[in-house]
Amino acid sequence: MTAFTTTLAPPAIPLGASIRNVFESFLDRVADACVDRGIKRLDMADAAWREYVDPRSLDIGSEIHCILGQWDGSYTTGRQALGISIIASRRHGFHASNLIWNDRLNAAWRRRLATA
8 A cells, every 4th residue: 555545536637638737736635635634643642733833934855844843843753753654744744755745745734724
């Protein structure tokens, strides 16, 4: 089973649509689903976690400026505090993968934090 097993349906390609645009939209939906899992996990661990996160300085690729780094001091200590593996951290939007890169995760986190 891959790290990105999801219940999202594969994208249908509307007549006249660009395959690239449909695929990009699908990747955004996957990133949003991962971030939603991460938010639920953080909410269970610390209801006030949002107080520690500054979306403007968010950088998923940084040990200290990622979501977990801003919340708990570093990506590693935050991941350990949540009790999740590196692979699970990808499913929760805390770590990039070959499919969902840092820029896409940063954008997904910022979207979710703006609506919270």
